[in-house]
Amino acid sequence: MNLLALYCTHQTTPLAIRERLAFATPERLAAAYTRLKERFPETESVVLSTCNRVELYVARPSDAEPLTPPLLAQFLSEFHDVPLDEFVGELRAATGSEAVRHLFEVISSLDSMVLGEPQIVNQVREAYRVAEAQGSCGSVAHALFQGAIRTSGRVRSETRLAEGKVSIASVAVGDFAKSIFDHFADKLVLVIGAGEMAEETLRYLKDEGVRDIVVINRSPERAERVAAEWGGRTAPWSDLNKWLGQADVIVSTTGADKPIVDAKLFKQVRSANPGRTAFILDLGAPRDFDTNVGDLDNVFLYDIDSLRNTCEENRKARVREIDKAREVIDEETAKFMAEYYHRASGEVVSRLMQDWHGVSREELDRLFNKLPHLNEKDREQIERTVERIVNKLLHPPLEALKDEAREGTPHGLINALKKLFGL
């Protein structure tokens, strides 16, 4: 199989190099396809470029000169104008069934930064769609990428690789906040501090329908920026206790070196709403809320450690599914290769049968011209007999070809048949 995958990923290559090799815009990608076609005619190609990986899949006809990793690396160097020696050591290559397996692992998210993340499927689909639109896909690329999409579907349905949330913010909102509140549109969210984690949590909360957000930060400028970005409002630091008393969801990420709220203070500020449930997400390190706040009635306090445990458990549960996913990938790779070889040998089979039946037809026509007294029934009998002879003579070589295709590449036999029968 004349298939090559050349790639650099987050596992092997620093971001600084991946950035330089990335096909960041649709225009750059289109230009890359044009250059690939110019430089390597009769070559199918698909480019997969995401923030975590740059991958090139190229396939050529079986009888064409195979593309080599150095040739593709040279192409990357010239296209991006990056000296070859700066990145060539970071590249990895796979050919034939290993290239197929690599793509199947990528789309199944086994190679992703977050195991089981779903975005990679859409990224691979999009890469395939663009390649198809650019006219860079042939029979191999179509079969390969359709096989990859099928494989990812199987991995997701037959394993639990994508189950459970693995980021702190998603666990906080998806597993805990949603187990407390039924809906978020009427909830008041108080953000204390304006760290990155708070923003990530806000993204998940916004997805759940949160409308009312109050941001309090010692630096008002930063609070203004976060509030503007997430459609909230700001409040001065001096009003902290007032908002603590009213909020349903509290996300805290201050850089304070000791807790800013203890149980006594919290009980006091909540005295006006004693039955009101509070979900507190303390993302500060050191913690912003004293742990005994979590002992109060109707208060659910989660700090980074408690959430990290859940993330880690979910991550471990996903890791336990890797072997199952690999089994599916092995199966699908073997199936893909068998189908591919079957198709490759199928071409030879049909050409051989066409040739032999063509020869027999010619000879029969000649015979019938010489024997015009033969009636329709006799002719039919003779035609059938000749056809049976041809089929019986072809049967042993074709069966041998099929057997070899089942076990792997039947190139040797295909070439022998081509030479022997002048195909």
Added chain:
Amino acid sequence: MPIRSPVYFPKSRAVNEIMLKTTVICFLASYGLAFACELSQLKRRHALARIVSLLLAVAGLVAHTFYLLRRSNQSDLPPLLSSAHDWLLVVAWLAVLVYLFVTMADGELATGLVMWPVILTLVITSRFVTDSPSHRLDYHRGWKMLHASMLGLGTTFVLLGFVSSLLYLWQHRRLKKRSMKTGAVKLPNLELIERLNRWAILTAVPFQAFGIATGFGLSIFAKGGELPMTWTDPVVIGGAITGLLMGVLFVWLLTQKRSPGRQVALLTAWACGFLLVTMIGLQMLTAAVGMRSIHGSAPVAAETAAEGRAP
């Protein structure tokens, strides 16, 4: 009293035969297996187990319905009025309906883990209370039907309040302990359970109150062979005490702007649990010791004597 010929029986002979052969064991086994399916999913939910559990519940409900219809035809009385045995089975039947409704709405929820033990308890308990049809329905039949229906509906809502309280306490504990493992049992969120709990109690109490009030009225205006109400009747005493307790809970809930979660759940669980245990326990007690009661547990001699007084 002679058993009258069936009135509501379907005409199909096959269905007729199935109905005649259906016993409490049939649906008790179905419900038991459905509960076992739920238990098998404690660590991880399985789609197949969920479907099997649902099918078992539906099969059980069909058998349950057949059984109640047969009992109703045999006694020529609606199940609610027939006997304490039938009355408990009607409440269990309503609870199964609620369970199926919740499961259809969200198959992921593990409400069965709390619902099935309660349903199974009701069905098993029904074996230990009187199943003799009441013979004292010559007068005030409409009022008696209203009385039994109100108490039946009230008890069903009390049961829902009890189940939702347990669910709340379970979910609350899990959240406080931060044990929300992936794939584990999924429970409704606290806010939703709190709302359901509140509405279950607020609906149950008026039904209960009206049921008890009509019961008192019927006893005061007892006619003919009917047993008059006595203040020593354990069912009457128990009903009055638990009704009062629920009334207090009802007023307290109405005065709360925002229910303080766990406290309400605890209070409701105790109140509803007490009411259920009292009502069912008293029925069992009166049946076991042959105590005189206006709810069908009068000793045979007393009943015969009462019938002898009839005009």
